[in-house]
Amino acid sequence: SPPICVDPPCPPPPPCPSTPITQLVIRYHHVNVIIDDQIAITKVDQVFYNPNEWAVEGLYLFPIPAGSALSSFKLWVDGKAVEGEILEADKARQKYEEIVATMRDPALLEYVDRSAVQARIYPIPPHGERRIELEYAHILPLEANLLSYTYPLSTEKFSLQPLESVVVNVQIRSSNPIRAIYSPSHKISINQKSEGQAQISYEENQVRPDQDFS
Numbered sequence: 001s002p003p004i005c006v007d008p009p010c011p012p013p014p015p016c017p018s019t020p021i022t023q024l025v026i027r028y029h030h031v032n033v034i035i036d037d038q039i040a041i042t043k044v045d046q047v048f049y050n051p052n053e054w055a056v057e058g059l060y061l062f063p064i065p066a067g068s069a070l071s072s073f074k075l076w077v078d079g080k081a082v083e084g085e086i087l088e089a090d091k092a093r094q095k096y097e098e099i100v101a102t103m104r105d106p107a108l109l110e111y112v113d114r115s116a117v118q119a120r121i122y123p124i125p126p127h128g129e130r131r132i133e134l135e136y137a138h139i140l141p142l143e144a145n146l147l148s149y150t151y152p153l154s155t156e157k158f159s160l161q162p163l164e165s166v167v168v169n170v171q172i173r174s175s176n177p178i179r180a181i182y183s184p185s186h187k188i189s190i191n192q193k194s195e196g197q198a199q200i201s202y203e204e205n206q207v208r209p210d211q212d213f214s
Contacts, residue, residue: 024058025049027129028165031151031213036173038142040149044134050124058124060084060132061095062117063152073136075119084119092116111152151213161208168202168213185214 027047034041050056064070064086075084087095093112100109117134124130140147151168168186172178177195183202192198202213 024056024124025051025161026163029153029163029167029209030165031153031168033149033151033168033170034173035140035147035149035170037175038140038147039137040140041137042135042151044132046132048121048124048130048132050126050128050130053126055123055125055128058121059095060117060119060121061092061099062134063092063111063114063155064116064136065138065150065152066114070117071137071139073117073134075117075135076133077119077122078131082119084117087116087118089113089115092118111155114152148214153209153213154211162206163208164205166202166204166207166209170200172198172200183214185211 025048027049028045030045032043032045044062048058060075070086073084073086075082089112092115095116095118096109096112117136121130121132140149149170153166153168172181174196178192178198181190181192181198181200183200186202188200188202190198190200
C-alpha cells in the first residue's frame with residue numbers, strides 16, 4: 001500500500017537512474033605471432049577495464065580465425081591459468097546471437113560461422129582491470145604457394161572507447177625463399193632478414209579497429 005503522508009509532505013521520488021554501463025573498456029591489445037612454415041603460434045595480450053561502479057563478471061569469447069582449427073590453446077587471467085573450452089560453430093553461434101540480442105549490434109553476426117574459445121572472467125572490481133593472455137596454434141591454409149594468416153582484430157570495434165595501443169608483431173620463418181609479403185588490411189612495416197626469415201609489425205594508438213588483420 002502507498003505510504004501515508006503527514007506534515008511535512010512526502011519528498012519527491014528520486015530521479016530515474018541513467019542507463020547502466022555493462023560493457024568493458026579495452027586498454028590495449030598486443031599480438032605476437034610466430035609463423036614457422038605452415039604452423040602459426042599466436043600469443044594475445046589484452047587488458048580490460050571496468051568503468052562501472054560495481055563488479056562485473058564476464059564471458060570471454062574469442063572467434064577462431066575462419067577456415068582454421070586450433071591445435072592447442074592456453075588462457076591466463078592475471079597470470080593464473082583459466083579453464084576454457086572450444087565451442088563448435090553451432091554453439092558459438094548461439095553465444096553470438098545472445099550477445100547481439102543484449103547489445104543490439106548486428107555487426108557481431110559476421111562471426112556466426114566461426115567456432116570460438118570461451119572462458120569465464122573472474123569478477124573485475126569497480127574501476128579495476130584484468131589482464132587476459134591467450135595462446136593458440138593452428139595450421140595456415142596454403143593455396144598456390146601463398147600462405148594466409150588472419151587475426152580477428154575487428155572484434156575491438158565494440159570497445160566503449162578507442163584502444164590506447166594496438167600492436168601486431170609477426171615473425172616469419174620459411175624453409176623456402178620468401179618471394180613477397182603484403183597485408184591487404186593494414187599498413188605494415190616489413191624487415192626481411194634473409195630469404196627465409198622476415199619480421200613485420202603494425203602499431204597504432206587511440207584506435208578502434210574495424211577489420212581483421214591479414
